[in-house]
Amino acid sequence: MAAADPLDRVFAALADPLRRDMVARLADGDATVNELAAPYDVTVQAVSKHLMVLEDAGLVTKSRDAQRRPVHLEAEVFDLMTKWIERYRRQAEERYRRLDDVLKNMPDTPRPKKGKERWRP
């Protein structure tokens, strides 16, 4: 699997409702894998897999306490997302504001330029 952008992993991790629910519960405090799995109608192995996804995204970390592996929420990674989101939201809003100004003063609007350089995913 190609080394994905950290943003890929964070967004993908939170695209699953069960994983979002786990994050929501972990915001209340650390929990073990079995504790996390208890409310759900899936096996503990499935929950363990979900936790790995969250861990790879940097959203949680696991420590060690004997056989238990308490899971801890790492809230800082949220900043990655909010920064990305806020950037483009602000940019879009700024553009609307300017567009409004232009429309207020001119009957004719110029076309936005289009991108030209190639881009590989």
Added chain:
Amino acid sequence: MAAADPLDRVFAALADPLRRDMVARLADGDATVNELAAPYDVTVQAVSKHLMVLEDAGLVTKSRDAQRRPVHLEAEVFDLMTKWIERYRRQAEERYRRLDDVLKNMPDTPRPKKGKERWRP
């Protein structure tokens, strides 16, 4: 197909780097499907599919201009995400702050230990 939580769709839509790039470009201004597809090394059909994902998530809308279908970024949906994120981040930080206070007032208590990073290559 079951109607997924709007948050499912928004997070999933932004988990793809090509779709994020399209959103970034649309923040600069509306564009047609062909304009959006131009820089990428995929067919226009593939880009059309990506746009459907963004549309289902409520991130973009399409209007009509003859055969062209200009795509427009709908920035409001971002609020859904930021609200969710901010809620749990603040909750986690609040909990951390209280834990710090407790630990500060207890004599001879060890600092909370951090788990080891587990970034898979």
Added chain:
DNA sequence: TGTCTAATCAACCAGTCAGTTGATTAGGGC
């Protein structure tokens, strides 16, 4: 009328993902 362009629809393929069952590692408690 044709013809060209923009975009979507349809069918298909390979890879990934969420879930399962079963086996295995690792650490108490006795």
Added chain:
DNA sequence: GCCCTAATCAACTGACTGGTTGATTAGACA
């Protein structure tokens, strides 16, 4: 030593996803 619990590893399955090619719809224009 033995047993129990916590968690992961391994292999498999069905469903979804991102991509392709080819056909089709819809509008502009000579």
